[in-house]
Amino acid sequence: MTAASAASLPRAVARLGFGSAIASAVLAFGWFVTMIIQTIVAPPQAWTGIEAFARTFQPVQLLNFVPSLPLASTFLVMMVCVYFYAAEPKRIWALLGVAFTTVYAVMASSNYAIQLLVVRASLAAGETEGLGLLSHANSHSVFWALATSYGYMSLAMLCAAWVFGADRIGRWIRWLFVAVGVTAPLQFVGVLFELGVAAGALPGLVWSLATPAACLLLAVVFRRADAVRA
Numbered sequence: 297m298t299a300a301s302a303a304s305l306p307r308a309v310a311r312l313g314f315g316s317a318i319a320s321a322v323l324a325f326g327w328f329v330t331m332i333i334q335t336i337v338a339p340p341q342a343w344t345g346i347e348a349f350a351r352t353f354q355p356v357q358l359l360n361f362v363p364s365l366p367l368a369s370t371f372l373v374m375m376v377c378v379y380f381y382a383a384e385p386k387r388i389w390a391l392l393g394v395a396f397t398t399v400y401a402v403m404a405s406s407n408y409a410i411q412l413l414v415v416r417a418s419l420a421a422g423e424t425e426g427l428g429l430l431s432h433a434n435s436h437s438v439f440w441a442l443a444t445s446y447g448y449m450s451l452a453m454l455c456a457a458w459v460f461g462a463d464r465i466g467r468w469i470r471w472l473f474v475a476v477g478v479t480a481p482l483q484f485v486g487v488l489f490e491l492g493v494a495a496g497a498l499p500g501l502v503w504s505l506a507t508p509a510a511c512l513l514l515a516v517v518f519r520r521a522d523a524v525r526a
Contacts, residue, residue, distance in 0.1 A: 305381060305521045313377030313518035319370040321511035326363035328504040334359045343435060346428035353419050357433070358411055365408040368401040368445075374514065375452060381521070382459040393456030396448045403445035411439065435490060444487050446503065450480035453510070465513055472510035476503055 338357045343349070375390075375397040382390035415430050432439040454477025460466035479499035486496050 307522060309377050309380045310518050310522035313374060313381065314515050314522060316370045316373040316377060317511045317515035317518060320367060320374050321508040321515065323363040323367040323370060324504070324511060325508040327360050327367065328508075330360040330363060331504075340433070343433055346424045346431060346434075349431060349433050350419050350422075350424050350427075355416065358416055361408045361411050361432075365405065365412065368404040368408075371449070371511075372397050372401040374511065375456060377518065378456055378459060378514070381517070386459045389455050389458040393452045393459075396452035396455060400445045400449035400452060403442045403448065407439060407442035407445065440487055444484055446499075447480045447483040447487075450477050450483060450499075450503070453477045453507075454480065465516060469510050469513050469517070472506045472513070475506045476510070479503065 334356055338354050341349075341352065372394075375394050379387060379390040379394050410430055411432055415427060415432075418424070418427055428434055429437055430439065431437055453473040457470045457473035457477060460470040460473070479502050482499050483496070485491070486499070
């Protein structure tokens, strides 16, 4: 975006874009950090049924869902701001990004709310009936079906990537978005065919590094647009 077009971006959009981009970067990186903590403190165990899981359950096993829940909302706000940032000929890509992000946000918000509010509270109360179909520890549960939300998030980034590229920082954002976006097929295939951790390791690593970096760069873009607008 040139200085002239940056000046036309409403200040509210620039500031909301900056804030949501910073929040998305922190929350995305927070997922990475909490996942490491969670894995060290409470390593994943083979699923042998909800009763066995309930006996050994620790709240820390849900730790990485804490930043993941608000991330769905902050990322959606950020992508809406990207739509307003996009030059008119490229807005179709930004709109597709918003559309796919909406799918991701609804699925992810529902998924993590179920884990943090329903599964956690039910286990704390000793109520296990039906929880096997909801718990993330069960590889055949609803959780993993809804976990395909990150495939839609990746598609959103792949589409929105083509909004950027006019300058150096824009090119960095584009290729970081593309790096995450091209992992979408692996994510869908991994869940569909139950390929487990091995299939999810590479997409997870790419996502955990490229997503916060791209969001931080977007924060810089929106900050600059706000400065030009002033």
